[in-house]
Amino acid sequence: MNLLFNRGRGESAGLGLAKQAVLVAAAFFAAIALVCSMLVLVPNAQAAPNAGNGEVTESLTDEGATGEAGESSQPSLTTTSTTENKPEGQGESSEGGQAEPTTSATASPVNWADNYATKLEFISGGTVLDENSMPKGKVYKGSEFKLKYYWAVGDHEKPKPGDLLIIDLPNWLNVRIHKLDFTAGEYKTCDIGYDEEGKNAAKRIVCRFTDAVVGKNSLNLRGDIEFDVAAVVVEKAEEISWGPHKVDGYYYRTGEKGGPVGKYIHPADKNVKSGDFTKTGKWSFAYNYPNNGDPYVQYVWEVVIPADKIGQSNTFTVEDTFTNVEFEDPFTGEKVSLPQYVAPATQGQVTIARRTGAAAEKGYWKTYDNSVCKGDGDYVHAEIPCADRVAFVDSATLAVTNGSGNKGEVVTVEGVTGGTKSPWEKNNKINITVKNPIADSAYLVEFFSVIPAAKLDSLNNDSPKHKNTATVNGTIPVVSNEVRPHVKVGGHSYGDPNKADLIIRKKLDGPDGVISDKDRFDIRYTINGKEGTCTTSVAQPCWIKNIDKDAKVTVEEPAVTGSQFKWEPGVFAGERNKGKDILIDGNKASIEALQAGERVVLTVTNSYAKATGSLLIKKDVQGLADKKLLKDEIVVDYICVPAGQPTDNVPPERVKVPTNGDVKEIKGIPVGHECLVQENVSSAEVGEKYGINVTYSPEGGKVTIKQGQGENDSNLVTITNKYTLNAAPIFLKKVVTGERPEGLNDDTEFTVKYQCDNDSADGKVKANQPTELKLKAKGDPVTGPEFPLDTKCKVVDEAKDKPKFEDFNFTAELGGEITVSNDAEASTLVVTNTFKKDEAKLRVTKAVSGDAGALAGEKEFTFKYTCGADTGELKVKGNGFAETEKTFPVGTECTVEELGVEPDGSAQIHNHILTVTPEVVQRVVVGKDEGAKYTNNYAVKKGKFGVAKKAEGEN
Structure with a gap:
């Protein structure tokens, strides 16, 4: 197998030697691959830490840690290839596909990624994420994912042996590898390759086609490449590419485009500035001591002395005398006592740590000797101080050794044995004394104990809890927890040889990590027709003693009630009855004749799962005349959590609900969970003309799930959208x-x-x-x-x-x-x-009087007027009036003159004398008075005569 490890330009000799070492390892694994008819991968990438929830069992320092995060899982890089099953003689030649390549294998290899790439999947927590996935939270350094790259030759040119499929990872992902060989599939072998500059080995996967492609129909050459990746710290995450395909895995996971990958911020440990002495314990691990010796279960104990308890003291002493773990054998009823010893020094290292000043109030008990507290460690990134390592017991010499944080404290330890150079003495007492403690400092003392494990069952969660109490300067610390030693003791005891015993044991089969809320189960039985009842549990079986020989026995477990879980009917299994058959029928068992001196053991196993119900969501639309404006579905977010648990930090799930009134059913929600439903209102908008008022029934959109679909719509949330025109x-x-x-x-x-x-x-x-x-x-x-x-x-x-x-x-x-x-x-x-x-017309009114009579009334009179710049004439008959055709603004002054009043004028009447009143020329204001008014009076002219007397003659 030819591996692709190109040395980059300007590469150092050290890097070259490192690569040569990798090549040697590659050749070794290649030989294994040829023998096993497999293809292998030789990686050159450091495993990234597990990003999980960060809850790992480890010591205050790196020494003696029982597993850093990620070591428990074994991620792999696997590739698979498929060919269709063909009748004999088909599928082994190029017939029907591309012609076999004739280019020599020594020619420059071709990278077919852009041509053969068909699909790319980004997988988080076993789920393929896409643009419709609900965001699941932030990405931190070490967050783990899977990538799956699909390829197919199809109509493209067929690859020749040595040709490549090269996968380059984005800036925020590295290949995550724990071991040095990987299955690579039938047609290709994959290595960790270097980029063009000979760097970033964890960023490139190079898959090389093998001789297996020869003679294959190119149309049937296809497969996939799947491997684990882990996030690294970057400021802006890039998209993942596979040929023409792009997947924005960061966005699918976080809901944010091109965001950062940071370090996980570990919360600070408990404030130990003041308070009571405390002692806590937890299960550490199980081992045989010495190697291939007796089995033991080990516990780690931590005693904390708060800073205010140190005060001005110049010494403090922690002393613990381990007590036996005592319990009752659930089968025999006998009392059992298991001794507890100080653990061998090689298995549990006594350590003293200190947090001073502000670190006592907000800090970690991890010490600065631990890798997480120095360099680029995650706790350094949190900017919260770690503890100083004051002293520890050397696992080889048993000598107390000062740590890097020792500031004059003098520590003595008594009771620890079992170093690499000394035997282990099963001592049950330990004494740790610290002189010259630093003022304003809290101290933690960590030590270990063991219990013989020959009679322990680590899977028995019903075992008694172990509680151990130490003293500090004679004061008993407050014990904050109890530790289960997982005790389960087997044994046999036989009673009257002429009688028989019947033991009914209980086994439970439930989901991983889900503890049953039911620990006792009812059993109904008959012995020779006489009915009886008893209860059984995992810890305490039902034991019916002294049954007459040859008795006929029936046993039945009724349906399980009084639990929030869903229980399948119990299934019996018989263990022994001196060769006599035990008839089993599901949750029923019968024995025709019990044999004298026999103990019959029946085990009834119940499978359980969390009882589930359905969340029902319905959309009600009001106030929208044109329903065509509605989308067929709206987007709804929901969160379901155990009753009483806050929802603040729980990412919601997202579903689409029909707008036609059909009910959306979401199955599989544990009974008793509280579900909160919230509509994504933007998905219900119908344009800017309408506003939406959203209400929920029940109020707040919250229901508590009952089994199935609930009762009387108890599991139903109705979202009412009332539309109003904006x-x-x-x-x-x-x-x-x-x-x-x-x-x-x-x-x-x-x-x-x-x-x-x-x-x-x-x-x-x-x-x-x-x-x-x-x-x-x-x-x-x-x-x-x-x-x-x-x-x-x-x-x-x-x-x-x-x-x-x-x-x-x-x-x-x-x-x-x-x-x-x-x-x-x-x-x-x-x-x-x-x-x-306002405007008005000029009016001239003519009246006649006097002796002219009708002659004057029929006469037409002429008037000349001047109104501002306008002049004109009006003709008016006697006893009549005339108005101008034109209007004038109200208030315009006009001069009106009657024409023809001069002698022989048109206004004169023969043999009459004309008198015009009030005046021939008048001044009037338009709109303010009645206009010009004229009266012409005509009087007949009258003559005089005289009588003259003329006398002639003589007086």
Whole structure:
């Protein structure tokens, strides 16, 4: 097998030697591969730590740690290839596919990734994530994922042996490898390769096609490459590429585009500035001591002395005398006592640590000797101080050795044995004394104990708890927890040889990590027809003693009740009855004849799972006339947690719910869980014209799950969306033009009436009812009520006499109809008032009187007028009037003169004397008086005669 390890330009000799060493290892594993007819991978990448939940069992320092995160899992890089099953003679040649390549294998290899890549999957927690996946939280350094790259030759040119499929990882992912060989599939072998600069070995996978591709139909050459990756610290995560395919795994996991990968921030340990002495313990691990010797179970104990307990003391002593673990044999009832000893020094190292000052209040008990507390360690990244390692017991010499953080403390330890150079003495007492403790400092003392494990069952969770108490300077610390030693003792004892015993044991089969809430189970039995009952449990079986020989026995377990879990019927298994058959029928067992002196053991196994129910979600739509505006589905988020547990930090699940009223059912939710449902309101929007009011039934969208679909809609959350047209205000504006009368100013008010075809949003203005509003002459828009969008509004009237100005009037242009929208200008009604001065006609009235009679009445008189710049004539018959055709602004002064009043003028009547009153020329004001009024009086001319006497003759 040829491995691809190209040495980059400028590469150091040390790097080259390292690669040569890798090549030697590769050759070794290649030989294994040839023997096993397998292809192998030789990696050159350091395993990334497990990102899990960070809960690992480890010591305060790196020494003696019982497993750093990630070591328990064995990630692998596997590739698989498939060919279709063909009839004999088919599938082994290139017939039907591309012709066999004839290029020599020594030619430059071709990277076919861009051509053969068909699909790329990003897998987190066993689930393939895509753009529709709910975000599951942040990505930290060491977070683990799987990548699966699918390939197929298809219609492309067939690869030749030595050709490549190269996978380059994005900046935020490294190959995660714990071991040095991997299965690589039938057609190719994969190595960890270097990039063009000979760097980043953990960033590239190079898969080389083998001779197995020769003679294969190219249409059937396909497979996949799957391997584990771990996140590394970057500022901006890139997409993952596979040929033309791109997957944004970071976004699918976090919901954030191109975000950072940081270090996991470990929370600080408990504040030990003040408080009580405490002692805690936990199961450490099991081992045989010495190698291949007796089995033991080990516990780690930690005693904390708070800073305020140190005070001005110049010494403190921690002393523990381990007590035996005592319990009762559940089968025999006998008392059992297991001794507890100080653990061998090679298995558990006594350590003293210190947190001083601020570190006592907020700090870690991990010491600075631990890799997580130095360099680029995760605890360094948290910027929370670690503890100083004061002293420890050397596992070889048993000597107390000062740690790097020792500041003059003098530590003595008594009772520890079992170093690499000394035998282990089974001592049950340990004494640790610290002199010269540092003021304002808290101390932690860590030590270990063991219990013989020959009679322990680590899977028995019903075993008694182990509680151990140490003293500090004679004071008993508060014990904050109890540790299960997982005790389970087997044994046999036989009673009356002429009688028989029946023992009914219980086994439980449930999901990993799920503890049953039911520990005792009812059993019904009959002995020779006589009924009886008893209870059984994993820890305490049902034991029926002294049964007559040859008795007929039946045993039945009824259905399990009183549990939140879903229980399958129990299944019996018989263990012994001196060769006599035990008839088993599920949860029933029968024995025809018990044999004397026999103990019959029946085991009934119950399988259980969390009882589940369905969360039901229904959508109710109101107020939307056109249902076509709705999408077929809305997006709903829900969170289901155990009752009473907060939901703040729980990522929601996302589902789509039909909008036609059909119920969405989400199955498999544990009974008793509380589910909170929240609609993604943006998915229910139907455009800017409508607003949505969301309500939930029950209130708050919260239900407690009952089994199945619940009772009386107890598991149902109804989301009601009431749609209302969004509202916007209307505006009204007054525009004043024309001549401005005296007294008209910006504050002058005009009264208009408008109406709209919808009620206002506040309901105060009713549809199609005129509503009065006052507008000021200044012209600033007045904001009216809000109306639903698309409402039609118009001004329908304006008061003509409000306001009123002397000698002026106005005409009102009410404007057109507007449609209410979010555009203020388009939603403005404009009323324009054009002012104009009042106008009137000049009137001349003629009256005649006197002796002319009808002659004067029929006569036509002529008047000349001058009104401003205008002049003209009017003709008026006697006892009549005439008006100018033209109007003049009210207040215009006019001069009127009657023509033809001169002698022999047109106004004269023969043999009459004309008198014009009041005057021939008059001055009048248009619109202010009644015009010019003339009266012509005609009087007949009268003569005089005289009588003259002429006398002739002589007086």
